[in-house]
Amino acid sequence: MPENKIDLAADVATMSPTTNEIVTAAIAREIRDGDLAFVGVGTNGRAFTLAVGIPLTAVRLAQMLHAPSASVYWGNLLEPDLSSMPADLKQDSFTRWQAAACPSDTGVKCDMLARRAFDVCFDSAAQIDRFGNLNITAIGDYRNPKVRLVGCLAQPEHFAFVPRPIVVVDLDRRVFVEAVDFITSVGHLRGGRSREEAGLSSGGPQLVVTDKAIFDFEPGSRQMRLRSLHPGVTAEEVFDLMSFRPVLPEQLPATPLPSMQELDLIRRVIDPNRVLLRV
C-alpha cells in the first residue's frame, strides 16, 4: 500500500504515486467536460483531504487534461479560479478568492441543487451502508446519540438531485456498516427500486472511492460492488475492513495508476505545497 507522504526534494516525476494521487487521478477520469461539481466544506486533517482536497485536485486535473470547462461550486463560490487556490482556510482567503460568481444568498445554491443543475458531487460520511445510504448526523440512537455529528448540510440534496454522486471515504469497519444508524442521505435505500418507490429520482450514489479500493453499485440489486483494488491491496484486506460483504464483479481489475503527466500536474502545478493532499 503506497504512503501519501512523498519526498518533495526527490524528482517528483520518478516517485511512485501515493494513495491520494491514485484516488485523485481515478476521480479526475470520472469528470466530463462541462460538468459542474459540488464540493462541500471539510473540517481539518484527513477529513479535509477527503471532502475538499481530493475533489478539488481531481476537478482541476480534469480541467487541465480532458475537461477544460468542468467547474465547481465550493462554499459560496461558483466557478472559483482553481488555478490559484488559497493557501489556507482563513475567512479572508475565501473573501479574496476570485470566482465567476458569489451569489449573495445561499438559496441560489440550494435552488441549483433542487433543479438538478449539478452533474457531480462529492460526499464524505461517518457511516455508509450496503446500499450507499450515508450518515453524517448521529451515531447510535438519534434521540439519545452516542456521538452527535454535524447535522445534514446539503448532503441529502446531493443524493436526491445530483446525477453522479461520488463518495470519498477511507475503508473502515465502523464506517462501512450493514445499516447506517441514521439515513441522512438516501442512497439506494433498501436496494432494488425502493429508492424510486420513495419518490426520489433514479440516480443515487455512483461510486465509492476509498484508500483501498473503488466500489460502484450493481444494477438491479443496487448493492455496493467492488470495482477495482488499489495496487497491492487484496480483496481479503478489503473485506476485513467492511462490516458487510460487497458484491464481487466477474473481473476485478487494479485501480489504474496515474500517468506521469497526471502525477506531474498534481505535484508540480496543482498542489505544489502539498496543501490539498497533505494527509
Add this chain to the structure above:
Amino acid sequence: MPENKIDLAADVATMSPTTNEIVTAAIAREIRDGDLAFVGVGTNGRAFTLAVGIPLTAVRLAQMLHAPSASVYWGNLLEPDLSSMPADLKQDSFTRWQAAACPSDTGVKCDMLARRAFDVCFDSAAQIDRFGNLNITAIGDYRNPKVRLVGCLAQPEHFAFVPRPIVVVDLDRRVFVEAVDFITSVGHLRGGRSREEAGLSSGGPQLVVTDKAIFDFEPGSRQMRLRSLHPGVTAEEVFDLMSFRPVLPEQLPATPLPSMQELDLIRRVIDPNRVLLRV
C-alpha cells in the same frame, strides 16, 4: 367645485384650495406615524396624479406634520427620500433617486406584501363596484374584451394583504359600476362575510377618495358608504356620477379643507413646480 389649477404668481397661502389639495390633505390625515405605504406606478396625465402624485404628496405631507417615520415603497425603492422627489419620470431619475434600499429582486417586495409588512396602499382602477372590488384588467368579456387594460400588477396583493387600502379615483358612472367586469382585486366581494368566506383576511378597501366625495364601507353589509362631500358638491351630483346608490350615513359632513399650513407645505415645499398635482 374648485379647480386644480392655481395661479402660482399669486400669494400661494391666500389662494383657495384645489380639489387635488383637498384630497391630498384628507389622505395625509389617514397616514399614521410609522406607516409603510405602497405606491404603485402610474401612467401619465390624470392617471399619474391619481396613482402617484396625490399619494406621494400626501405621505410627504404626513411626514412633515404628524407622521415623521411614515414612508413609502415606490417602484423598486424602499423609503426613497421624499424631500427630493425626481423632477421627471425618466429611468435615470429613478436610478439616481436616493433611498434607504433598492432590493435587487422584485420578489423582496412581493414577499413583504404577502407577509403583511405594509400598512397602507394606494390603488386606482378602471372600475370599482359597490363592494369595492376593482378591475384594472379588461372591460367587457374577459376572453373577448371590449378594452384590454394593463393586467393586474400587485393590486390583488394590495387588497389581499394590506390592512388599509385607499382607492383614489375620479367619480364617473363608467367607473363606479354595479359589478365590475373582472375582479382583479377582491374588495368586500359580495358583501357581508363573503370576503372572509373566500379565505381572505379581514380588511379590504377602507376608503375611496374621489374628486367629488370620500367614501368608506358600511360595517356589516360592507357596501360603499358616502363619508363626506367636497365643498360645493351635492349628494345628487355624486349619485348622478355613480351607477349604483351608495349607503348614506346619518350625518354627511363636508370634507375638511386643508389648513393654511398644509396648503403652504404642498405648494411651496413638496410640489413647488406642480409636477405631482399638475392635472
Add this chain to the structure above:
Amino acid sequence: MKEKLTTLEEALAPIASGSTLALGGSLLRRQPNAAIRSLIRRGVKDLTVQSWAATTATDMLAAAGAISRFEGIYTGMFSYGLAPNFRRGVEGGAIAVRDFSETAMVARFRAATQGLAFLPIKTLLGSDIARHNPEQIRPFSCPFTGEPLQAVAAAKADFTIIHGYVGDKYGNVQWPIVRDSDDIDQMIASAATRLIVTVEKIVPHEEIKRRPTLTYIPGNWVEAIVELPYGAHPAACDGHYDEDDAHLTGYLERSRTPEGAQTYLDEYARSVPDHDAYVAKVGGLAALEALDVPNREQTHA
C-alpha cells in the same frame, strides 16, 4: 468555463415558431428589444410570452402578429399609456391572455427555479384571475393548517432572453452598483431552460472575477451571450442610457393603426439586416450617445 460569446443571429437561431419565451426587463428598462427585432425579422410566430411588466418588446412582437399567448402581470407603455398593438391583439382575439398578479408570477418563476411543479400562494382567493385559469391556478389545502391556498404552476419557458449590463465571454453578467432593481432578471435566468443574454458590453473575465458578488447571472446558467450596445433601445438601460422619448413617441403614433405599426416594423426590424444596421438607421452611435446618462459606478469602473 466555456466560451459562449456569439452573434445575435446564432444565439437566437434555435428559437422556432411555437416556442415559449420568457422576456427580461421591466417597464421601460432593459427590454431585450434588439433580440426581439431579430426574431421579427426572421418571422418567428405563434409564441407564448412570459414576462414581468411588459412594454416595447412584447408590444413589437404583438404588432408582428407573433404572440398567440401571453402570461404576465402587466402590458402597457408605462408613462406612455396602454400598449397599442398588444391591446389590438387581445381585443381582436389573436392573443390569449393568462393574467397573474405579482406574487403569483414570482411564485411561478421561483417554482421553475426550485425544480418544483408549483408553489403556493394565497393572493388570488376569490379573484377572477384564478376563476378564469383553473389550468394553472388550483385550490388546495395547507398540509399544516388546512387553510385554503392556491397552487400556481411553474413558469417553464423553452427560451429566456435577457438584456444585461456587462458580461464576459463565458456568459457571466454583472450589474453596476448604482442601478435600478433587476426586477425579475435573475429570477427568470435561474428558472431558464435555455438562456440567451445580450449585454451592453463584453469585458475581460479578469474584471468579472475581481468582484464575483456583482455577478447576477453566472455564466454557468447561460447558453449564449452577445455584445449589443444599446440593445434595449428605444427603452432604457439603467446606469447606461435613458429611454428614447422621440422614438417611443413616433412608435406610438404609428401604432395607432395596424398599418402604421407595420411600416414601423418594416423600417426598424424587417428591412435592417442586423443590430448594427438598426443603430445606423436610428442615427448611429452619435445619436444614441445623446441618451447616455452619467457613468457612475459601473462594474467596469
Add this chain to the structure above:
Amino acid sequence: MKEKLTTLEEALAPIASGSTLALGGSLLRRQPNAAIRSLIRRGVKDLTVQSWAATTATDMLAAAGAISRFEGIYTGMFSYGLAPNFRRGVEGGAIAVRDFSETAMVARFRAATQGLAFLPIKTLLGSDIARHNPEQIRPFSCPFTGEPLQAVAAAKADFTIIHGYVGDKYGNVQWPIVRDSDDIDQMIASAATRLIVTVEKIVPHEEIKRRPTLTYIPGNWVEAIVELPYGAHPAACDGHYDEDDAHLTGYLERSRTPEGAQTYLDEYARSVPDHDAYVAKVGGLAALEALDVPNREQTHA
C-alpha cells in the same frame, strides 16, 4: 424613518428565557457572538435556536446550558472540528435536535418571509430526517402532478439576531462589494418577527442612501441596531477581520471538559459587564486590529 440605534443591553432586553431565536452568520463568519455573550451574562435559558451553519454562537449558548432545542443544518467548528459543548448537550439529552437539510431550512425561512405556514420540497423523501420529525415535515401530493412532496413548516422565531457590516441609525445595513456570501442573513432578516442587528460600524445615512442597492437589510425590517466593533469575535467578519485562531484554539481546549467551558464563559461572558470590557479583556482594540484584513471596497469607502 425611525431612529433605532441603541445599546446592546437595551436591544436584547426583550429576549426572555423560553424564546425562539434565529441566529445569523455561517461557519466562522458573522456569528453574533457579542450578543450571545450578553444573553449568557444575563442568564437567559431554555432557548430554541434556529440557525444555518452554526459554530461559536450556538456552541457558547450550549456551554451555558441555554439551549433546549436546536433546528438547523449543521453545528460544528468548521476547520476546528466538532462543536464540543453542543455535542455534549445533545449526547447528554439537554438539547433536542431537529435536523434539516439546506433546501429544507431555506424553505422554512422563505415560508416565514412569504407569510406562508409551509413551503414544499422533495429533498427528504425516504430520509430519517423526515421520519423523526412528522411535526414539521409532512407528506402531501402535488396539486398538479400528484407526485409525493414534503411540506416543511415555516421557521418562525420570536427574535432574530444578525451581525452585519455597516449600518445607519435607522437600521439600514449594507454589505461591502468584496465580501463572502450573506448565506442566510437577508433571508432570516426578512423572515424576522423582531430583528436585532449588531454592526461593525454606524455610518451616516447620507452614505447609505447614495447606494441603496447595497442595503441588504432595510431599516424598515429592524427593531434595534447596535454598533459593536469586532462583534463577531472570535469569529470573522468578512472584509473586516479574520477569525482569531489563538482564541478559538483556547476555547476548544477549555471546552474539552464542561468545567473548562464554564471557566471560559466566566472569564469572557459572565465577568465582563459589556462588549467594551470584553474587548479590553481580549487585549484591547490594538490586539483585535491585528486580525484586520486589508480594507478593499467597503460600503463606507
